[in-house]
Amino acid sequence: MQTSTSKKSAVLSHAFIWVLIVFTIFPIYVVIESSFNPTGSLASSSFWPSSFSWKNYKMLFTDPAVPFTTWLMNSGIIATANALFSVFIGAGSAFAFSRMRFKGRKLGLQSLLLVQVFPSFLALAAIYVMMEKVYTVFPAIGLGSLGGLLLIYLGGAMGVNIWLLRGYIDTIPLELDEAARIDGASTFQVYWLIFFPLAAPVLAVTALLSFIGTFNEFVLASLFLTDVHHRTVAVGLQSFIGAQFGQNWGPFAAGSLIAAVPLVIIFLSLQRFIIGGLTAGATKG
Amino acid sequence: MHRLAGFTGLPAQIAKIIFMAIADAALVAMFFASLSKHGGLLTIVIAIIFIVTNIVYFSPRTVPLKFLLPGLILLITFVVVPVAYTIQMSAFNYRTGNEISQPEAFKQIMSQGLQPDAANTSFDFLVGRVDGKLVGLITNQADHTSAIATESGVTPLAPADVKIIDGRVVGASGFTALTPDEAANLDSTISNLKFPDGHGAYISPQGDSAILLTQTYLYDKKKGTITDTLSGEVFKDNGVGNFANTKDSHQLLQPGWKAFNTFANYTHLFTDPVVRGPFIGVFVWTTIFAFTTVIMMFSVGLLLAIVLNQKLRFRRFYRSILILPYAIPSFMSILIWGGMFNRQYGAINGLFHTHIDWFNNPWLAKATILIVNLWLGFPYFYLVSSGALQAIPAELEEAASIDGAKTSTILRLIKLPLLLQILSPLLISSFAFNFNNFNIVYLLTGGGPTDVLHGKTAGATDILITYTYKTAFGSAEQNLGLACAISVIIFFIIGSISMWSLKRSKVLEQI
Numbered sequence: 001m002q003t004s005t006s007k008k009s010a011v012l013s014h015a016f017i018w019v020l021i022v023f024t025i026f027p028i029y030v031v032i033e034s035s036f037n038p039t040g041s042l043a044s045s046s047f048w049p050s051s052f053s054w055k056n057y058k059m060l061f062t063d064p065a066v067p068f069t070t071w072l073m074n075s076g077i078i079a080t081a082n083a084l085f086s087v088f089i090g091a092g093s094a095f096a097f098s099r100m101r102f103k104g105r106k107l108g109l110q111s112l113l114l115v116q117v118f119p120s121f122l123a124l125a126a127i128y129v130m131m132e133k134v135y136t137v138f139p140a141i142g143l144g145s146l147g148g149l150l151l152i153y154l155g156g157a158m159g160v161n162i163w164l165l166r167g168y169i170d171t172i173p174l175e176l177d178e179a180a181r182i183d184g185a186s187t188f189q190v191y192w193l194i195f196f197p198l199a200a201p202v203l204a205v206t207a208l209l210s211f212i213g214t215f216n217e218f219v220l221a222s223l224f225l226t227d228v229h230h231r232t233v234a235v236g237l238q239s240f241i242g243a244q245f246g247q248n249w250g251p252f253a254a255g256s257l258i259a260a261v262p263l264v265i266i267f268l269s270l271q272r273f274i275i276g277g278l279t280a281g282a283t284k285g
Numbered sequence: 286m287h288r289l290a291g292f293t294g295l296p297a298q299i300a301k302i303i304f305m306a307i308a309d310a311a312l313v314a315m316f317f318a319s320l321s322k323h324g325g326l327l328t329i330v331i332a333i334i335f336i337v338t339n340i341v342y343f344s345p346r347t348v349p350l351k352f353l354l355p356g357l358i359l360l361i362t363f364v365v366v367p368v369a370y371t372i373q374m375s376a377f378n379y380r381t382g383n384e385i386s387q388p389e390a391f392k393q394i395m396s397q398g399l400q401p402d403a404a405n406t407s408f409d410f411l412v413g414r415v416d417g418k419l420v421g422l423i424t425n426q427a428d429h430t431s432a433i434a435t436e437s438g439v440t441p442l443a444p445a446d447v448k449i450i451d452g453r454v455v456g457a458s459g460f461t462a463l464t465p466d467e468a469a470n471l472d473s474t475i476s477n478l479k480f481p482d483g484h485g486a487y488i489s490p491q492g493d494s495a496i497l498l499t500q501t502y503l504y505d506k507k508k509g510t511i512t513d514t515l516s517g518e519v520f521k522d523n524g525v526g527n528f529a530n531t532k533d534s535h536q537l538l539q540p541g542w543k544a545f546n547t548f549a550n551y552t553h554l555f556t557d558p559v560v561r562g563p564f565i566g567v568f569v570w571t572t573i574f575a576f577t578t579v580i581m582m583f584s585v586g587l588l589l590a591i592v593l594n595q596k597l598r599f600r601r602f603y604r605s606i607l608i609l610p611y612a613i614p615s616f617m618s619i620l621i622w623g624g625m626f627n628r629q630y631g632a633i634n635g636l637f638h639t640h641i642d643w644f645n646n647p648w649l650a651k652a653t654i655l656i657v658n659l660w661l662g663f664p665y666f667y668l669v670s671s672g673a674l675q676a677i678p679a680e681l682e683e684a685a686s687i688d689g690a691k692t693s694t695i696l697r698l699i700k701l702p703l704l705l706q707i708l709s710p711l712l713i714s715s716f717a718f719n720f721n722n723f724n725i726v727y728l729l730t731g732g733g734p735t736d737v738l739h740g741k742t743a744g745a746t747d748i749l750i751t752y753t754y755k756t757a758f759g760s761a762e763q764n765l766g767l768a769c770a771i772s773v774i775i776f777f778i779i780g781s782i783s784m785w786s787l788k789r790s791k792v793l794e795q796i
Contacts, residue, residue, distance in 0.1 A: 013592045017603050020589060023660065024607055027621050030632045093356035102349040113792065115364060117714070117783040119721055122750065122775055123367035125757040125768045126374055130367060137324045138315065155363020158356050187348055188297075216614050219723045219750075223758065234616045238728060241620060249624055256617040267612035268605065 034253035056254035068255055070229055071236035075259070078146055078232060079214040082153045083207040089154070090161035091203060095191055097162065098169035099177065109166075116159025120152060121219040127152060128223060149224045153217070157210055168202040169195065205273045212263065233259050305342055309335065334358060368776065375550055375769035378526040381762045383541040387526075390542035394511065394528065397538075398502025399479075399487060408488065409454055410495035412475050413462040419471070421480055422462070423488060423495055424454045433460060434480035434488050434495075511538065525549065543766075550770035560767070563743035563752070570651070571748040575719040578658045579712060585659060586666025587704070591696065593667075594674050611664035619728040622657040626729075647745035650730045654746055658725050662715075673707045674700065713786040717779050721750045749775050 038053035060068040096102075097109055120127070128143070131152070135142025142148050176198070177190050185193070196203075215233070222235045231239070233255070241252045267274060312335040319328040337358075341350045350357075385393075408423040421434040424447075431442045431454055448456040456462060468475065479487040479498070486499040503512040511520045511528050520528035523537075526544030530536035553560045589607065593600055610618060625632040626643040634640055643649045677700055685695045719725075726732055732747035732755065742755040749771060757768035 010597075013595065013597065016588065016592055017597075017607075020585070020663075021603065021606055024610055026632075027618065027625060027660070028609065028613075030625055031621050089355045089359065092352040096349045096352035100349045100352070105349075108353075112360075113787060114780065114783065115360065117717060117779055118364070118368070118776060120364055120367070121723065122721065122753075122772050122779075123364075123371045124754060125765045125772065126367040126370035127363075128757070129374070129765065130370060133325075134327060137319045137322045137327055151359070152363050155359045158360040159364065162356060191352070212614070216616050216724070218616050218728065219754065223754075234614075237617070238620060241624070249630075252620070252624075256621060260613050260617055263614055264609065264612040268608075271608065271612075 031253045031256055034250055035257050037250055039250065056250040057258075059251045060255050060258070063251075066236075066240060066251070067229055068236070068258075071231050071233045072259060074146060074225075074230065075215055075232040075234070078150055078153070079211045081150055082157060082214045083211040085150075086154050086157035086161050086210050087165075087203050087207040090158055090206070091165055091196075091199065092191075093158070093162045094165035094169055095195055097166045099174075099190075099195075100187075112159055112162060116163050120156030124219060124223060127220070131224070143224060144226055144230065146225070146230060149221060152220055152224075153214055157213075161206055161210065164206055165199070165202065169199060172198050201273065205270075208266070208270065208274060212267075215263065301342070305339070308338065312338070330362065334362075371769045371772050371776075374766060375773050376545060376547055377766050378541075378544045378546045378549065379766035379769075380764035382539060383526045383543055385540060385542055387542040387544070390540050393540055394538050395500070395502055395504065396479075398500050398511075398513070399489070399498040400501045400515070402486060402497045402499040404497075406497035408495040408497075410490050410493055411454065411456075411462055412468060412471075412478075412490065413460050415460055419474070419478065420460070421478065421488065421490060421495060422454060422457055422460055426494075431457065433457065434482070436480065438481060438483045439488070546766075550766050551774075553767065554770060554774075564771070567743050567747050567749055567752045570746070571720060574651070574654065574748060575716050575722075578655055578662065578719050578722075579715050581655060581659050582662035582715070583666045583670075583708075583712060585663040586668075587670045589663065589667045590670035590674055594671060607667065608664040610660050611668070615661050616724055616728060618661060619657060619725055622653070622660070623729050626653050644730055645734050647734055650734060650746045654725055654729055657729055658719070658722070661725070665715075669708060669711055670704065673704050676707065677703050710786060710790050713782060717782055720748070720779060720782075721775065722748065723750045723754070726751045727754070 035056055036052050036054070038051055038055045060066060097105065097112075131143040131148050133142075134148065135144065139145065140147050141151060172195065176194050180190050180194050217232075218234045218238070221232045222238070225231045225235055228236075228239075237252060237255055237259075240255075241248050312331060316328060316331045316335060318324075319331055324331075338354065341347045341354050407426050409426060411422040413420060413422060415433060415435065418435065422431065423434050423439075424431045431444075431447045432439045433442060442457055446458045447454055463471070475490055479489050481487055482497065486497050488495050489498050501514045503514055504510075505512065509522050510531075512518070513520070519531045520538050521531050523529040523534065524544070525546050527541035528538040554564050555561055593604060593607075597603070624630075628634060628640065628642045628644070631643075633643075641649065643653050681699055681703075682695055685699055686692075690698070726746055726748050730744070730746045732744035732751045734746075735744040742759050742761070743752050747755070753768045753771045753775070756771065757763060757765050
């Protein structure tokens with residue numbers, strides 16, 4: 001009796017896992033197959049692979065109407081810049097909230113906690129009008145520029161990053177700070193020489209999460225980046241297949257793979273750290 | 286002590302001064318650039334940032350602020366200000382046709398009232414300069430008298446001062462005609478010139494001739510009305526940003542202006558049948574979607590965590606495949622699924638040999654959104670559930686099994702309640718996230734199909750945030766005021782849910 005139920009449950013478990021695996025792999029398989037299918041259009045893509053070619057990949061790097069490398073670079077630049085700056089700037093604020101006692105600290109933290117639940121794109125109409133105005137004075141950081149988009153992303157990342165980092169800094173023992181202070185270190189020295197090296201791993205994870213988040217961001221990027229050469233991969237690929245869904249399917253699949261593979265590798269190799277960061281409050285999906 | 290010494294004293298001071306000098310130079314340059322281009326509020330913001338930064342970094346007493354300031358500036362400028370601006374914009378009638386300020390709109394309306402005078406007076410017109418200023422040399426085609434028209438009025442010329450070739454005036458003393466090249470460059474400036482004739486009319490260039498325009502709109506400042514003297518119709522400020530015909534309130538003078546209308550955008554959402562229907566529909570679907578999708582993702586993720594928590598062969602292999610959707614950039618996965626659900630060519634209809642039009646049926650479109658979002662989200666819930674499962678102390682399970690409880694009973698009565706307790710903050714924040722999950726809707730269905738709710742902008746799968754986006758930036762009509770009102774409602778909902786969740790979890794008290 002006992003063995004038969006456990007056998008039954010093992011069979012059920014495996015059935016469940018395999019159904020999920022098929023569900024998971026299906027689109028991945030379709031993309032890989034389409035990217036190597038020389039006909040390149042959705043119409044002629046078949047479920048079973050028929051022929052193999054690099055044509056779609058070549059098209060991405062040679063067709064001047066599809067500046068794929070530029071998109072990839074734009075995404076890389078803006079995601080890296082946002083990850084580095086937002087963590088670097090956020091770390092300072094988090095350090096102050098965690099280690100110092102000052103007037104308004106509690107209120108500041110409470111407001112921060114509330115502010116960080118609003119994604120910045122909720123105010124998209126206001127951001128648009130604001131940045132339109134900025135454009136008339138400073139085109140380099142106004143509407144249509146990567147610089148302006150970066151500023152919006154940085155502002156939006158502050159709440160979450162400060163909150164996440166503060167939580168981590170709270171776990172670094174105070175004794176270390178005190179020891180350094182007895183040795184005559186100033187607050188800045190404690191920050192640079194004690195806190196920064198200790199927090200390096202969590203700073204890296206937060207930066208990585210910011211990077212992935214920025215890479216995925218679509219709303220503000222599509223609103224901001226109207227010029228084809230300023231687009232990020234997300235906006236570029238969307239407009240690319242949005243224009244002619246059937247026609248550009250093969251190159252789109254190839255482009256998706258190129259952009260996704262590095263991220264997937266980073267994610268899988270660092271998953272242990274990333275998952276720790278996730279449960280601390282960041283969500284996706 | 287020696288290691289620390291490297292970062293203090295003179296080098297640190299110099300570094301700080303250099304850094305601040307660069308920042309100050311940049312801010313000062315931006316301040317004057319903004320001032321010269323009439324940046325308005327922007328100029329003030331730059332000035333404030335400049336002053337605050339210098340006080341904070343040069344005063345010895347503001348140590349916490351030295352750490353907080355950069356983050357604080359970014360947070361306030363790009364999150365708090367837009368939120369405040371959203372609230373402010375939501376109180377204005379701000380839409381296509383009502384985008385400019387009242388004085389600007391008034392100016393444009395009055396310029397439309399300028400019509401050729403009854404006598405159809407026309408002039409030969411030659412553009413040139415007197416003392417460097419753009420002026421017109423005009424010659425009345427009826428009586429052939431010439432004059433110089435400037436911004437300050439018309440100065441008649443004695444016939445002796447005028448140079449005539451082939452019966453056409455080509456110059457006058459003191460007047461330098463523009464070369465054809467100059468004239469071509471200034472084309473748009475020239476056609477916009479309006480020279481007052483001193484009697485309430487204007488001389489307006491039309492190529493090489495000019496006509497006399499008289500004001501047919503009569504503005505009565507006391508009554509606040511504009512009277513069209515040709516038709517006799519009276520237009521009055523309707524209080525919501527337009528001059529409307531007093532006899533037919535739908536006949537408006539264009540353009541209108543951004544008018545303050547307090548709660549009108551909000552009351553529209555709940556009382557105007559054209560807006561209310563779609564809004565309620567979108568709101569209901571947003572809530573249902575966010576609930577359903579979180580429950581689906583959580584159930585599958587949790588079940589997977591329970592299953593993979595057993596000792597199974599290939600567990601690691603299964604695990605690394607099953608978290609793939611989480612590792613792939615989500616916007617791509619959504620676009621890929623969009624192609625796969627394509628009716629004619631998609632892999633799904635191809636595999637099952639069906640011809641289902643997934644995106645044209647509201648129910649199927651909703652189903653695709655839920656399926657794709659499940660694919661995207663179950664790995665996250667698997668990861669967090671399996672983390673939480675492992676965090677439950679093994680002693681609990683042992684104690685229960687010693688008391689004779691079966692594995693399934695332990696799971697149901699001990700593990701699940703604990704798990705729900707641990708994960709509820711994540712479930713709530715996932716609800717809040719999906720409530721605003723723009724990408725899944727916009728990239729998969731675009732909010733469509735659209736012919737169901739008969740609204741101008743809302744489709745069957747639109748959620749509040751995509752509806753806001755379409756309201757603000759749609760192709761037919763852009764209504765920024767209404768979009769901001771919807772944003773404010775979303776702020777309110779998300780804010781309340783989060784406050785409730787924070788109160789529950791007692792995070793606020795631990796600060």
